[in-house]
Amino acid sequence: MKDMTESLVANVLTVQLTVCTDNWGCAGKVIYNDPFGRIYYVRKGEASVEHHGRRYELLPGSLYLIPAHSPGKYVCPKRMELLWCHFTARIFGEIDLFDYYGCSHEVRIPQSETDDMLKMWKRFVTVSSLETAAANVESTGILNILISRFLATADESKARKKSESWNRFKPSLDFIDKNLSRQIRIPEIAKIAGFQENYFTNLFHSTFGTPPLDYINSMRMRKAGNMLRSGSKSLKEISSECGFCDQFHFSTVFKRRMGMTPSQFRKSLSLENS
Template sequence: PVRTAWYTGPRRLLDYLLMYVQEGEMIARVEGRGHRFRAGDFCLIQPGELHTLEGPANTITPYVHLDVFYNPVRERSFVVRSGMVDVSGLDELIQPRLDEATGVVVPTRFVPLSPAQFRDTMLKAIGIWQRRDFLGQLESHYLATGLVLSVLQSYSRGSSDSPDQPEFLNWITSFMSLHLSEPLSVSDMAARAGLSASRFSQVFRNRFGRPPHQFLLHLRIQRAQDLLNHTSLTMREISGQCGFSDVHHFAKTFKRLSGQTPGSYRRTNQPSGRAAPGR
């Protein structure tokens, strides 16, 4: 369901909180560090982390609380509410952190190896759990275990999501395409990959043969060409949908990369009979 503006006050959890931003934006402050999540992003709050969560406007944020490690006194555990930041004396109920138990460091904003598959599995697990029957809970636990395994495989050394593996960054072109209308910096993409900006740029260039900002520009121009060919949107509307700050910047970049002005490209390529407005 859609949640209007909301805020979850400071707290430390005993378990793991996995969240998916389906619509809108969410702000998480974890151990003093702020993270802004957009539609399509995943968030992981680990046990004992001091955090707040905020949805500044309407959001859809499916979430699930889960235990990763077996605890014989699990039945005594509970969901921590806002304001509970002192969990001293509850050591036997607090789940171990992933880095402490497995040596795998998973960032608060993490990127699964296959984001769409991870999302679908997570939403399925939530839906099945809500049935409240034994088989549903068993299947939900099974799916949740698969999610945890996927995260650990994505960030463990030597995994197929290691920067040294050819499969690394397979998700990035889809991510860029989904966010073409937004300001998207190398730092943003690097954070989602769990790398520094310089390391991300190096890995990206090795994988795709050009720097990330050039690759992104070509995707923006390809989207613009498609809109010029198949829509009657104005140049201003197209420039906005393709992530350019203004029409002048759009026109200048378009001509530099394609050899034609946007207007000339539209007149040359658009099927006859379709109106072709200007600005």
């Protein structure tokens, strides 16, 4: 995995220790879908999160990862002391690290290491609040250590194969990212990569774990989610800029993937911020 992670740029956004109660995550009424990742470490208490079709029980002694752009719900029935970090981690400038590497979202910390882990988190909270070059470097270093815990669960043989294919796919991915507002046909992105259509589709699926069309739609949903979060454009404008033929089609696809309509998603963001 060294080849891919050499381009890793990790940024710490926020680190805090928070006491959560039953209103955490608006008691599961809000679906979060943020452009940043989260890492959790429970100091005391318990809670749960749901994302990627699975429910995770948040308990002391484990690290938990919620990758960026992961629709999820949060529930805290009891009091919980939570150490948490919001972050971004990208390779080659724009690709989210955890979009590329298939990692476990839960990592158990050995009992012999829990004291050191807690001390590191406390230090993380302290240095992340300081506005000095030294503190920034130390804070980023701690984030990289936490990220490494999850990367250690990745299948290195699969990651190596992805690395070998990456250079051929990058021009196609760049093209997709820059042309989400229009129809994108598989033959044209296959041609950019230098493959025949069928071979391109099969290799893309085996490399990224999803067919090209599903990947394109995921990128459209990601862009739409970011635009809905900004709140500055109408649904008609968003549907057009994200490449949907009309607002009805946009709403149908969005609800199928997100479990709610774009209007409901926007309302949930208002509830989140209230």
